[in-house]
Amino acid sequence: MKHRTPAANLALPGRPRHGSAVLVGVAATLALALLCAGEAWAIRVKDVAFLRGARDNQLIGYGLVVGLDGTGDSPESLLARKPLRNALERMAINLNPADIKGRSIAGVLVTANLTPFAKAGSHIDVVVDALGDAVSLRGGTLMYTLLHGANQVIYATAQGPITGIPRGIERSTPETAAAAGAAAGGGAAAAERQATVDPKSSLVPTKGYVLSGAVVEREVNLNLNTRARIFVNLKDSDFTTAFRLAKQINREFGDGTSRASDAGSIEVSIPDSYLGQTVELMAKIENLDITPDAVARVVVDERTGTIVMGQNVRISPIAISHGKLSIQVSPRPAEPAQAEAAAAQGQAAAPPIPVEQAPAILLFKGEVDLKEVVDGLNKIGASSSDLAQVLKIIKTAGALHADLEIR
Numbered sequence: 001m002k003h004r005t006p007a008a009n010l011a012l013p014g015r016p017r018h019g020s021a022v023l024v025g026v027a028a029t030l031a032l033a034l035l036c037a038g039e040a041w042a043i044r045v046k047d048v049a050f051l052r053g054a055r056d057n058q059l060i061g062y063g064l065v066v067g068l069d070g071t072g073d074s075p076e077s078l079l080a081r082k083p084l085r086n087a088l089e090r091m092a093i094n095l096n097p098a099d100i101k102g103r104s105i106a107g108v109l110v111t112a113n114l115t116p117f118a119k120a121g122s123h124i125d126v127v128v129d130a131l132g133d134a135v136s137l138r139g140g141t142l143m144y145t146l147l148h149g150a151n152q153v154i155y156a157t158a159q160g161p162i163t164g165i166p167r168g169i170e171r172s173t174p175e176t177a178a179a180a181g182a183a184a185g186g187g188a189a190a191a192e193r194q195a196t197v198d199p200k201s202s203l204v205p206t207k208g209y210v211l212s213g214a215v216v217e218r219e220v221n222l223n224l225n226t227r228a229r230i231f232v233n234l235k236d237s238d239f240t241t242a243f244r245l246a247k248q249i250n251r252e253f254g255d256g257t258s259r260a261s262d263a264g265s266i267e268v269s270i271p272d273s274y275l276g277q278t279v280e281l282m283a284k285i286e287n288l289d290i291t292p293d294a295v296a297r298v299v300v301d302e303r304t305g306t307i308v309m310g311q312n313v314r315i316s317p318i319a320i321s322h323g324k325l326s327i328q329v330s331p332r333p334a335e336p337a338q339a340e341a342a343a344a345q346g347q348a349a350a351p352p353i354p355v356e357q358a359p360a361i362l363l364f365k366g367e368v369d370l371k372e373v374v375d376g377l378n379k380i381g382a383s384s385s386d387l388a389q390v391l392k393i394i395k396t397a398g399a400l401h402a403d404l405e406i407r
Contacts, residue, residue: 043292044286044287044289045287045290048236048292049232049233050233051232052230052232052265054116054117056113056114057155057220058114059111059113059147060111061109061110062107063108064080064087064106064142065105065106065130065143066084066105066143067139068106068134068136068140071135071136071137071205072104072134073103073106073132073133073134077132077133079132080105084105085100087143106134106140108137108142109129110126110128110145111127112125112126112147116222120216121215122216123214123216125211125212125213126213126214127208128210130206130207136205136206137162137165137207138162140162142160142213145157153218154218155218156216156217157217158213160213164209169204225279229267230281231266231268232266233265234265236294237262239260241290245258245266245290246266249285252285295402296403297310297402297404297405298313298403298404300387300404300405302388302407305385305387307387307388312402313401315400318394318397388406
Protein backbone atom coordinates (compact mmCIF):
# COMPACT_ATOMS: atom_id res chain seq x y z
CA MET A 1 0.00 0.00 0.00
CA LYS A 2 1.34 3.43 -0.94
CA HIS A 3 2.02 5.85 1.86
CA ARG A 4 0.41 9.23 1.25
CA THR A 5 1.11 12.25 3.40
CA PRO A 6 -1.54 14.97 3.45
CA ALA A 7 0.93 17.81 3.10
CA ALA A 8 4.35 18.42 1.64
CA ASN A 9 7.45 18.42 3.83
CA LEU A 10 9.37 21.56 2.99
CA ALA A 11 13.10 21.83 3.68
CA LEU A 12 14.83 25.08 2.80
CA PRO A 13 18.59 24.94 3.54
CA GLY A 14 20.03 28.12 4.89
CA ARG A 15 16.65 29.71 5.66
CA PRO A 16 15.44 30.43 9.21
CA ARG A 17 12.14 29.07 10.43
CA HIS A 18 9.61 31.07 12.39
CA GLY A 19 7.77 28.61 14.63
CA SER A 20 4.60 30.54 15.33
CA ALA A 21 4.11 31.66 11.73
CA VAL A 22 4.69 28.14 10.45
CA LEU A 23 2.20 26.66 12.92
CA VAL A 24 -0.44 29.23 12.04
CA GLY A 25 0.09 28.64 8.32
CA VAL A 26 -0.08 24.86 8.69
CA ALA A 27 -3.24 25.10 10.80
CA ALA A 28 -4.93 27.35 8.26
CA THR A 29 -3.92 25.08 5.39
CA LEU A 30 -5.23 21.96 7.16
CA ALA A 31 -8.49 23.69 8.05
CA LEU A 32 -8.99 24.78 4.44
CA ALA A 33 -8.16 21.28 3.18
CA LEU A 34 -10.64 19.67 5.58
CA LEU A 35 -13.32 22.19 4.61
CA CYS A 36 -12.81 21.53 0.88
CA ALA A 37 -12.72 17.77 1.41
CA GLY A 38 -15.93 17.75 3.42
CA GLU A 39 -17.84 20.08 1.13
CA ALA A 40 -19.97 18.22 -1.40
CA TRP A 41 -20.02 20.41 -4.47
CA ALA A 42 -22.53 19.79 -7.22
CA ILE A 43 -23.98 21.66 -10.16
CA ARG A 44 -27.25 21.52 -12.05
CA VAL A 45 -27.74 19.08 -14.89
CA LYS A 46 -28.75 21.94 -17.22
CA ASP A 47 -25.22 23.37 -16.90
CA VAL A 48 -23.49 20.19 -18.12
CA ALA A 49 -26.10 18.61 -20.43
CA PHE A 50 -28.79 19.48 -22.96
CA LEU A 51 -31.77 17.86 -24.62
CA ARG A 52 -30.94 16.25 -27.96
CA GLY A 53 -32.53 18.31 -30.71
CA ALA A 54 -32.69 21.50 -28.64
CA ARG A 55 -29.77 23.22 -30.33
CA ASP A 56 -28.86 26.39 -32.18
CA ASN A 57 -29.09 26.43 -35.96
CA GLN A 58 -26.74 28.65 -37.92
CA LEU A 59 -28.24 30.94 -40.57
CA ILE A 60 -26.44 32.76 -43.36
CA GLY A 61 -27.31 35.23 -46.08
CA TYR A 62 -25.86 37.80 -48.46
CA GLY A 63 -26.96 41.40 -48.12
CA LEU A 64 -26.19 45.03 -48.85
CA VAL A 65 -25.35 47.86 -46.48
CA VAL A 66 -26.36 51.29 -47.77
CA GLY A 67 -25.96 54.82 -46.50
CA LEU A 68 -22.20 54.69 -45.95
CA ASP A 69 -20.28 57.96 -45.87
CA GLY A 70 -17.80 57.16 -48.65
CA THR A 71 -16.43 54.06 -46.92
CA GLY A 72 -18.19 51.35 -48.95
CA ASP A 73 -17.01 49.17 -51.84
CA SER A 74 -15.07 50.82 -54.64
CA PRO A 75 -16.69 51.23 -58.10
CA GLU A 76 -14.48 48.40 -59.41
CA SER A 77 -16.06 45.92 -56.99
CA LEU A 78 -19.16 44.19 -58.33
CA LEU A 79 -20.06 42.54 -54.99
CA ALA A 80 -22.38 45.44 -54.18
CA ARG A 81 -23.39 46.92 -57.51
CA LYS A 82 -24.84 43.85 -59.22
CA PRO A 83 -26.95 42.78 -56.20
CA LEU A 84 -28.15 46.38 -55.86
CA ARG A 85 -29.19 46.39 -59.52
CA ASN A 86 -31.15 43.14 -58.98
CA ALA A 87 -32.84 44.59 -55.90
CA LEU A 88 -33.80 47.74 -57.78
CA GLU A 89 -35.21 45.70 -60.66
CA ARG A 90 -37.59 44.01 -58.23
CA MET A 91 -38.79 47.53 -57.43
CA ALA A 92 -39.34 48.23 -61.14
CA ILE A 93 -36.22 50.41 -61.35
CA ASN A 94 -33.86 49.75 -64.27
CA LEU A 95 -30.29 50.91 -63.64
CA ASN A 96 -26.90 50.09 -65.09
CA PRO A 97 -24.28 49.15 -62.43
CA ALA A 98 -21.86 51.60 -64.05
CA ASP A 99 -24.30 54.40 -63.23
CA ILE A 100 -24.00 53.73 -59.50
CA LYS A 101 -21.33 56.19 -58.33
CA GLY A 102 -19.56 56.74 -55.04
CA ARG A 103 -18.80 54.38 -52.17
CA SER A 104 -22.07 54.48 -50.25
CA ILE A 105 -22.87 50.74 -50.55
CA ALA A 106 -21.10 47.54 -49.49
CA GLY A 107 -21.68 43.82 -50.03
CA VAL A 108 -21.81 41.97 -46.70
CA LEU A 109 -22.18 38.48 -45.27
CA VAL A 110 -24.98 38.25 -42.70
CA THR A 111 -24.96 35.46 -40.09
CA ALA A 112 -27.18 34.61 -37.13
CA ASN A 113 -27.94 31.80 -34.67
CA LEU A 114 -31.51 30.52 -34.58
CA THR A 115 -32.04 29.61 -30.93
CA PRO A 116 -33.94 26.42 -30.02
CA PHE A 117 -37.71 26.78 -29.68
CA ALA A 118 -37.64 30.22 -31.34
CA LYS A 119 -41.13 31.01 -32.59
CA ALA A 120 -42.28 32.87 -35.68
CA GLY A 121 -42.09 36.57 -34.96
CA SER A 122 -39.19 36.26 -32.47
CA HIS A 123 -36.25 38.63 -32.94
CA ILE A 124 -32.61 37.53 -33.00
CA ASP A 125 -29.31 39.41 -33.41
CA VAL A 126 -27.30 39.27 -36.63
CA VAL A 127 -23.61 39.82 -37.40
CA VAL A 128 -22.60 41.73 -40.53
CA ASP A 129 -19.13 41.38 -42.17
CA ALA A 130 -17.87 43.19 -45.25
CA LEU A 131 -16.95 40.99 -48.23
CA GLY A 132 -15.49 43.53 -50.64
CA ASP A 133 -13.01 46.37 -50.22
CA ALA A 134 -15.20 48.51 -47.96
CA VAL A 135 -13.19 50.28 -45.28
CA SER A 136 -15.96 50.81 -42.72
CA LEU A 137 -19.61 49.92 -42.18
CA ARG A 138 -20.23 52.58 -39.53
CA GLY A 139 -23.44 54.53 -40.09
CA GLY A 140 -24.83 52.12 -42.67
CA THR A 141 -28.16 50.29 -42.81
CA LEU A 142 -28.60 46.64 -43.74
CA MET A 143 -31.11 46.17 -46.54
CA TYR A 144 -33.75 43.44 -46.44
CA THR A 145 -31.81 40.14 -46.35
CA LEU A 146 -33.01 36.52 -46.46
CA LEU A 147 -31.34 34.14 -44.00
CA HIS A 148 -31.39 30.41 -44.73
CA GLY A 149 -30.08 27.26 -43.08
CA ALA A 150 -27.94 24.43 -44.39
CA ASN A 151 -31.00 22.96 -46.14
CA GLN A 152 -31.42 26.21 -48.13
CA VAL A 153 -34.77 26.92 -46.44
CA ILE A 154 -35.45 30.53 -45.44
CA TYR A 155 -35.84 30.76 -41.65
CA ALA A 156 -35.50 34.50 -40.99
CA THR A 157 -35.25 37.92 -42.61
CA ALA A 158 -33.03 40.76 -41.43
CA GLN A 159 -32.64 44.49 -41.85
CA GLY A 160 -31.80 47.51 -39.72
CA PRO A 161 -29.03 49.98 -38.77
CA ILE A 162 -25.48 48.75 -38.17
CA THR A 163 -24.21 49.19 -34.60
CA GLY A 164 -21.05 48.29 -32.67
CA ILE A 165 -18.59 50.40 -34.69
CA PRO A 166 -17.64 53.52 -32.70
CA ARG A 167 -15.89 56.52 -34.16
CA GLY A 168 -12.13 56.59 -34.41
CA ILE A 169 -11.43 53.03 -35.54
CA GLU A 170 -12.46 53.12 -39.19
CA ARG A 171 -9.78 52.90 -41.83
CA SER A 172 -9.93 55.82 -44.23
CA THR A 173 -10.03 55.42 -48.00
CA PRO A 174 -6.86 56.30 -49.94
CA GLU A 175 -8.56 59.44 -51.25
CA THR A 176 -9.64 60.75 -47.84
CA ALA A 177 -6.31 59.75 -46.31
CA ALA A 178 -4.37 61.67 -48.94
CA ALA A 179 -6.60 64.70 -48.44
CA ALA A 180 -6.19 64.55 -44.67
CA GLY A 181 -2.43 64.14 -45.00
CA ALA A 182 -2.14 67.08 -47.37
CA ALA A 183 -4.28 69.23 -45.08
CA ALA A 184 -2.04 68.31 -42.16
CA GLY A 185 1.07 69.13 -44.21
CA GLY A 186 2.55 65.69 -43.67
CA GLY A 187 2.40 64.42 -47.23
CA ALA A 188 2.53 60.69 -47.97
CA ALA A 189 3.75 59.72 -44.50
CA ALA A 190 0.79 61.39 -42.82
CA ALA A 191 -1.56 59.81 -45.35
CA GLU A 192 -0.15 56.36 -44.55
CA ARG A 193 -0.64 56.94 -40.82
CA GLN A 194 -4.16 58.16 -41.47
CA ALA A 195 -5.04 54.94 -43.33
CA THR A 196 -3.84 52.65 -40.55
CA VAL A 197 -6.09 51.21 -37.86
CA ASP A 198 -4.84 51.24 -34.28
CA PRO A 199 -3.34 47.72 -33.80
CA LYS A 200 -4.27 47.77 -30.10
CA SER A 201 -7.96 48.03 -30.87
CA SER A 202 -9.96 44.80 -30.80
CA LEU A 203 -12.73 46.40 -32.85
CA VAL A 204 -12.88 45.95 -36.60
CA PRO A 205 -14.51 48.70 -38.71
CA THR A 206 -15.77 46.19 -41.26
CA LYS A 207 -17.68 44.12 -38.70
CA GLY A 208 -20.95 45.28 -37.17
CA TYR A 209 -24.17 44.08 -35.59
CA VAL A 210 -27.88 44.57 -36.03
CA LEU A 211 -29.37 44.01 -32.59
CA SER A 212 -32.71 42.18 -32.79
CA GLY A 213 -32.46 42.82 -36.52
CA ALA A 214 -33.74 39.44 -37.74
CA VAL A 215 -37.33 38.23 -37.54
CA VAL A 216 -37.94 34.48 -37.40
CA GLU A 217 -40.23 33.41 -40.24
CA ARG A 218 -40.12 29.61 -39.88
CA GLU A 219 -39.96 27.51 -36.70
CA VAL A 220 -37.95 24.34 -36.14
CA ASN A 221 -40.52 21.72 -35.22
CA LEU A 222 -39.61 19.85 -32.02
CA ASN A 223 -42.70 18.33 -30.44
CA LEU A 224 -41.65 16.76 -27.15
CA ASN A 225 -45.00 15.76 -25.68
CA THR A 226 -45.57 13.04 -28.30
CA ARG A 227 -42.33 11.21 -27.49
CA ALA A 228 -41.98 8.02 -25.45
CA ARG A 229 -38.30 8.66 -24.74
CA ILE A 230 -35.81 11.50 -24.87
CA PHE A 231 -32.03 11.72 -24.94
CA VAL A 232 -29.95 13.96 -22.70
CA ASN A 233 -26.51 14.72 -24.16
CA LEU A 234 -23.49 15.82 -22.12
CA LYS A 235 -21.62 18.92 -23.26
CA ASP A 236 -18.32 17.17 -22.39
CA SER A 237 -18.47 13.42 -22.92
CA ASP A 238 -17.36 11.38 -19.93
CA PHE A 239 -18.28 7.82 -18.91
CA THR A 240 -18.27 8.59 -15.18
CA THR A 241 -20.48 11.65 -15.53
CA ALA A 242 -22.91 9.80 -17.82
CA PHE A 243 -23.19 6.94 -15.33
CA ARG A 244 -23.76 9.35 -12.42
CA LEU A 245 -26.47 11.23 -14.33
CA ALA A 246 -28.32 8.02 -15.26
CA LYS A 247 -28.09 6.84 -11.66
CA GLN A 248 -29.40 10.18 -10.37
CA ILE A 249 -32.38 10.11 -12.77
CA ASN A 250 -33.23 6.54 -11.72
CA ARG A 251 -33.04 7.55 -8.07
CA GLU A 252 -35.47 10.40 -8.70
CA PHE A 253 -37.97 8.77 -11.09
CA GLY A 254 -37.56 5.04 -10.47
CA ASP A 255 -35.22 2.25 -11.54
CA GLY A 256 -35.11 1.58 -15.27
CA THR A 257 -36.10 5.12 -16.21
CA SER A 258 -32.72 5.92 -17.75
CA ARG A 259 -29.50 4.33 -18.89
CA ALA A 260 -26.25 5.65 -20.27
CA SER A 261 -26.08 4.85 -23.99
CA ASP A 262 -22.43 5.92 -24.20
CA ALA A 263 -20.04 8.49 -22.70
CA GLY A 264 -22.05 11.41 -24.06
CA SER A 265 -25.72 10.39 -24.09
CA ILE A 266 -28.32 9.23 -21.55
CA GLU A 267 -31.53 7.63 -22.78
CA VAL A 268 -34.59 8.48 -20.65
CA SER A 269 -37.85 6.55 -20.99
CA ILE A 270 -40.83 8.78 -20.21
CA PRO A 271 -42.52 7.45 -17.03
CA ASP A 272 -46.24 6.74 -17.29
CA SER A 273 -47.02 9.60 -14.94
CA TYR A 274 -45.26 12.04 -17.32
CA LEU A 275 -46.65 10.85 -20.66
CA GLY A 276 -47.72 13.94 -22.56
CA GLN A 277 -45.86 16.11 -20.01
CA THR A 278 -42.29 15.84 -21.28
CA VAL A 279 -41.63 19.52 -20.65
CA GLU A 280 -42.36 19.08 -16.95
CA LEU A 281 -40.15 15.97 -16.81
CA MET A 282 -37.26 17.76 -18.54
CA ALA A 283 -37.64 20.74 -16.19
CA LYS A 284 -37.16 18.43 -13.20
CA ILE A 285 -34.24 16.56 -14.77
CA GLU A 286 -32.28 19.69 -15.66
CA ASN A 287 -32.57 20.99 -12.10
CA LEU A 288 -31.14 17.83 -10.52
CA ASP A 289 -27.73 18.18 -8.86
CA ILE A 290 -24.81 16.16 -10.18
CA THR A 291 -21.07 16.06 -9.54
CA PRO A 292 -19.39 15.83 -12.96
CA ASP A 293 -16.06 14.15 -13.46
CA ALA A 294 -13.29 15.41 -15.71
CA VAL A 295 -9.89 14.40 -17.04
CA ALA A 296 -6.97 15.80 -15.04
CA ARG A 297 -5.61 18.79 -16.94
CA VAL A 298 -3.01 21.51 -16.43
CA VAL A 299 -3.09 24.65 -18.60
CA VAL A 300 -0.01 26.90 -18.78
CA ASP A 301 -0.12 30.33 -20.42
CA GLU A 302 3.54 31.21 -20.99
CA ARG A 303 2.72 34.75 -22.09
CA THR A 304 1.03 35.75 -18.83
CA GLY A 305 2.57 33.14 -16.53
CA THR A 306 -0.86 31.81 -15.58
CA ILE A 307 -1.13 28.17 -14.47
CA VAL A 308 -4.53 26.53 -14.01
CA MET A 309 -4.83 23.05 -12.53
CA GLY A 310 -7.76 20.70 -12.80
CA GLN A 311 -8.89 18.14 -10.29
CA ASN A 312 -7.09 14.81 -9.69
CA VAL A 313 -3.70 16.00 -10.96
CA ARG A 314 -1.00 13.72 -9.52
CA ILE A 315 2.79 13.49 -9.71
CA SER A 316 4.73 10.23 -9.32
CA PRO A 317 8.07 10.07 -7.46
CA ILE A 318 10.62 12.13 -9.37
CA ALA A 319 13.64 14.38 -8.76
CA ILE A 320 14.25 17.59 -10.73
CA SER A 321 17.11 20.08 -10.88
CA HIS A 322 16.35 23.34 -12.70
CA GLY A 323 19.02 26.01 -12.44
CA LYS A 324 19.45 26.71 -8.73
CA LEU A 325 16.21 24.90 -8.02
CA SER A 326 16.11 21.25 -6.90
CA ILE A 327 12.93 19.23 -6.38
CA GLN A 328 12.58 15.67 -5.19
CA VAL A 329 9.32 13.75 -5.00
CA SER A 330 9.96 10.44 -3.26
CA PRO A 331 7.54 7.57 -2.51
CA ARG A 332 8.50 7.30 1.15
CA PRO A 333 10.96 8.90 3.62
CA ALA A 334 14.48 7.43 3.81
CA GLU A 335 14.76 4.78 6.49
CA PRO A 336 17.43 5.36 9.16
CA ALA A 337 18.26 1.66 9.07
CA GLN A 338 19.20 1.95 5.40
CA ALA A 339 21.53 4.84 6.15
CA GLU A 340 23.21 2.84 8.96
CA ALA A 341 23.59 -0.17 6.66
CA ALA A 342 25.23 1.96 4.01
CA ALA A 343 27.63 3.35 6.59
CA ALA A 344 28.42 -0.16 7.86
CA GLN A 345 29.35 -1.23 4.32
CA GLY A 346 31.92 1.51 4.19
CA GLN A 347 30.12 3.77 1.77
CA ALA A 348 31.34 7.31 2.20
CA ALA A 349 28.75 9.93 2.87
CA ALA A 350 28.45 12.77 0.40
CA PRO A 351 30.31 15.90 1.52
CA PRO A 352 27.99 18.59 2.83
CA ILE A 353 27.21 21.47 0.51
CA PRO A 354 28.05 24.91 1.89
CA VAL A 355 24.92 26.79 2.91
CA GLU A 356 25.65 29.77 0.70
CA GLN A 357 25.92 27.47 -2.37
CA ALA A 358 23.08 25.06 -1.56
CA PRO A 359 20.07 25.28 -3.84
CA ALA A 360 16.57 25.45 -2.39
CA ILE A 361 15.42 21.84 -2.00
CA LEU A 362 11.79 20.80 -1.87
CA LEU A 363 11.21 17.26 -0.61
CA PHE A 364 7.73 15.78 -1.04
CA LYS A 365 7.25 12.44 0.69
CA GLY A 366 4.75 10.13 -0.96
CA GLU A 367 2.82 10.59 -4.20
CA VAL A 368 1.60 14.18 -4.14
CA ASP A 369 -0.74 16.34 -6.11
CA LEU A 370 0.37 19.27 -8.22
CA LYS A 371 -0.95 21.82 -5.76
CA GLU A 372 1.65 20.80 -3.18
CA VAL A 373 4.45 21.19 -5.73
CA VAL A 374 3.25 24.62 -6.89
CA ASP A 375 2.73 25.80 -3.29
CA GLY A 376 6.25 24.70 -2.43
CA LEU A 377 7.72 26.48 -5.44
CA ASN A 378 5.83 29.64 -4.55
CA LYS A 379 7.22 29.55 -1.00
CA ILE A 380 10.81 29.74 -2.25
CA GLY A 381 9.93 32.51 -4.72
CA ALA A 382 10.12 30.55 -7.98
CA SER A 383 9.04 32.58 -10.99
CA SER A 384 6.20 31.71 -13.34
CA SER A 385 8.69 30.70 -16.02
CA ASP A 386 10.29 28.29 -13.54
CA LEU A 387 6.89 26.74 -12.82
CA ALA A 388 6.17 26.33 -16.53
CA GLN A 389 9.56 24.74 -17.21
CA VAL A 390 9.23 22.38 -14.25
CA LEU A 391 5.80 21.22 -15.44
CA LYS A 392 7.16 20.55 -18.93
CA ILE A 393 10.01 18.49 -17.52
CA ILE A 394 7.73 16.48 -15.25
CA LYS A 395 5.36 15.77 -18.16
CA THR A 396 8.23 14.74 -20.45
CA ALA A 397 9.52 12.37 -17.78
CA GLY A 398 6.08 10.74 -17.61
CA ALA A 399 5.54 11.64 -13.95
CA LEU A 400 2.76 14.19 -14.46
CA HIS A 401 -0.48 12.25 -14.71
CA ALA A 402 -2.56 14.92 -16.43
CA ASP A 403 -3.02 16.52 -19.82
CA LEU A 404 -0.58 19.44 -20.12
CA GLU A 405 -1.74 22.25 -22.41
CA ILE A 406 0.79 24.97 -23.25
CA ARG A 407 -0.50 28.25 -24.66
